Amino acid sequence: MKTTIIVSAIAAIFLGATGAATAAEPGDKVKISIEKWRKPGSNNIGTADITVTNDNDFAVKDIRVKCDYMSKTGGRKIETEQKLTLKVKPKTTKLFKKTKFPFIDTEAAEGACKVISAAQA
Template sequence: MNARFDRIGIGRFAGSGERLARAVTIASVSFGRSLLWLLAAIIVGCGIWMLLPLSKGHSTEPVKSDVATVEPPAPSDTGMAVSPVTQAQAPASAELDRLKISSQTWRRGGLGSKALVTFTLRNDNDYAVKDLEIVCAFARRDGSHLTDRSRVLADTVNMKSRKTFARVAVGFINVNADQAKCALVAARRA
């Protein structure tokens, strides 16, 4: 019985064995080349990864914040506030107590990873202000703090007026962020 199948296989498929051998050889060569390219890409990627510095999040040392905290100035004997800024910077800064964010809302943008903040800024000063710096604090639904993002806006708000800033991209936020509270940190006279 085996003899019959051998004769049928030899007679009918005589040239297919050579074609099959060539196809297997070509496939194995191209697979081998692909495997070599993959290995080379892995080696290069690991080499680059080893050259990158360690991130602050994975070290055992306490992380120092890059953001400086600003303490309110103490009043002096004359009743005027003592400012830590030099005389050259003093005329350029604006009084923040007369600048208020009157309304604010936020939503997600960029497939849910970016925060877009809409707020109205009221300027009660007798001069226009520019280079407004805002800081937005994001929190979970239960109120626990997640992250802070800041942004400097180069727009000008005229004196005794208000201006609405619509959908300002503040930055990337955590997916668990549910609440946002923005505050004005700095501004300059225009």
């Protein structure tokens, strides 16, 4: 019993000192929504109007976004991941128009995009 308490106390001190157990990543407080898709040209890169909300107390940049869609016909999974080299001030929401994005035909697929990481600016 005594050994268990000591090990637990040491673990709590170590994790608290390093912040590993409680520290949130900057991307945890960043949200993205796709407002409008535009069909791509010959390179299959489309553009999208996106809204990014940063609820952090600091600015963020280099936002990594992952989109997961399922095609309506055939049930095929479509995945894209992209780093957006955008900067968003703390506690703000910003609209970015015509952001280059791998195109997903939203009429032929259902799904969404989410932030998977961001860096503190």
